[in-house]
Amino acid sequence: MDKTKPEAASAAPPPTSADTAPEIRADQAVATNGVNDADGDEDLTRLHPNYRQALRVQVILTAIPFIIGSLILEETSVLPPGVIALPIAIVALVAIIRLPSRRFAARGYAMAADRLRVVRGILFRADTIVPFGRVQHIDVDQGPLERFFGIATLTLHTAGNHNSSVTLPGLEHQLAMDMREDIRSHIKRETV
Amino acid sequence: MTREQTAADHAPARHTDPKSFVVQAISGVRSLIFPVAAVYFSMRSSGSLAVLAAAGAALVLILFGALASYLRWRKFTYSVNAEDIRVESGVLSRTARSVPYERIQDVSLEQSLIPRLFGLVAVKFETGSGGGDDIVLQYLAEAQGEALRDLVRAQKDGEHTSGERAADPAGSTGGEAKAQGAASPEAAPQATTPLFTMDKRRLFTFGVFEFSLAVFAVVLGLTQYLDWFVDYEIWDADLWRSTLAQQQGLLAGLGFIGQALGAIAGVFGLLIVGSATGLVRTYLRDWNFRLEDTPRGFRRRRGLLTRTDVVMPAHRVQAITIATGWLRYRFGWxxxxxxxxxxxxxxxxxxxxxxxxxxxxxxxxxxxxxxxxDEGSCWHLASKRYRTDRIIVGSAFFVMLAVGLGVFVHPALALVPLVLAGMIAGARYYSWRFHRHALDDKQIFATRGLLSPHTQIASQVKLHSVEVNQGPIAQRRGYATLHLGLAGGTLFIPGIPTDRAFELRRLMLSQIAQSDFSQINR
Incomplete structure (x- = not known):
């Protein structure tokens, strides 16, 4: 039950202040609700702050078609004014303000000597550990949006059917490259 | 000429067995049946001319097919080199593919009916690249196929004891001599006692348990297909009505006892047809089943018409699954x-x-x-909250349906969905105690199944990742699903208390992180 508390706490402040609140509260670590104690692992590292901005742009881009659609419906005036556009505008606004921070707060990673831990998800939480000894190959990807914000996505591929690729977005580009080198040095050379 | 030059440092390109083009031509005949039948039926009205046209079409198609398979055979070459196996194929557009020995997971031999009559075998190199990209040599003589398989294995072995292969100059001079050499040590382990075989009596019992009514689906499909050719309108309602009317008279004449006997006979008929289907399928697939433990791995041979010969290296086994059926489980199978x-x-x-x-x-x-x-292993059950939630979620739909029907239609109607909801809830309540897992120092066991247990045993070091998953309900109720990254399969354990899930993960990771992937699959 105590699992939900921090989640609820971060949901408690009104939408306007929520944007900045988690940032101040959790400066370095701990997005994960006391899960660390059970695991005995080290604390989680936060992702790069720019990742929050990138997430926000993503949400805005997703919202734009809906807003345009609702405005067009509004123009045709089949329904009384504001019945469609207003709710959609409110939902979009809340999503744009709240969603990126919550997502950002829910994500984190921990790099240990021989394994990488990736935590993600608000409703559906997933907490994955990949030992470096099981990594098949590693990608560092950078989309246009990520390039603008100077961040990158690190992807570890394993041979398992579940988690055949584990992605860790929102790393500073240079850090992602360094992590890749670091992990690669752990993979013993097998075949070319 | 360029090919000759590039191939200078490789073994000479070889063709598959000359008989294989005959086999391919014969196999091609099967695919002619429908076109020829189409020609015949389309010209049916013109009498004997139709037979002539069909025969002509068949002849032309057979000749064309034979020519095509001959060309394909001519243009298909393979070579066994020091480092890889190369295949060049294609009549109009050429394809060259090279597979290094390190990437060959396994070599399997397969004999279907027609090649078997000619003493030929298809040699398949499994690379694990997912589907159709594997190399298949169709066909080689049986002895040649076996020799090639031994050669590839020997090459793979050489690569394990590193340096040996590099120092071996014979590898580049040609595979044939080496293949002969490698064949003899393989001959000895074949004499080992098999790990598991099935005699005819076992096969019969198995066949009966493989009861299947699939044959009715096939018959139904066929009648639809026949619809095209035959003037028998299966979807014509009038036809069925008249047939039923006749039958009804017949049935009514039999009286009650007659009807009951008829029903019993029908059930028996179904049982017999179902068992016969199961028997035929089992006999075809598992005839002369033989599993041996050879130095190369587990060798399995089976099949009546299509005989397969597969070797599974023991170190590539990631996990094992033990399954059963609800009925055969009662008999211990x-x-x-x-x-x-x-x-x-x-x-x-x-x-x-x-x-x-x-x-x-x-x-x-x-x-x-x-x-x-073993007896000492400590089994853990799923969380009780997980059981409660599963019962609620499982029966919620039918309970709501019952409420809806009871309020808006008729109270009596609510009984049916309520009974269904009760059954689901009961099954989920009862099956909870069969959802369990255990961990020993090397392996993880997971069992589920209400009527028939399904058990998975995985080696901890062969897992590739460990994930703890929690949905919105699980987060609030304090349990989680443990997903284990298993190569070639899935393994997850739902409903574990959260603390236990993280504890399991910690225990397993301490095992996993000690070794590297390249070590565990050698």
């Missing part, structure tokens, strides 16, 4: 499969014991490096 890296090709599932008693399964399990759960 189980089946066992290997979960293996080279499982991507769907048809070659790695059943090692299709039908056996537990004490027959255990030796195979031990040979693969797995141990059955």
């Amino acid at each position: 189980h089946s066992m499969n290997f979960v293996s890296l080279a499982q991507d090709s769907g048809s070659s599932n790695h059943t090692v014991v299709p039908f056996g008693k537990m004490d027959e399964l255990v030796p195979v399990m031990l040979a693969a490096g797995f141990a059955p759960p």
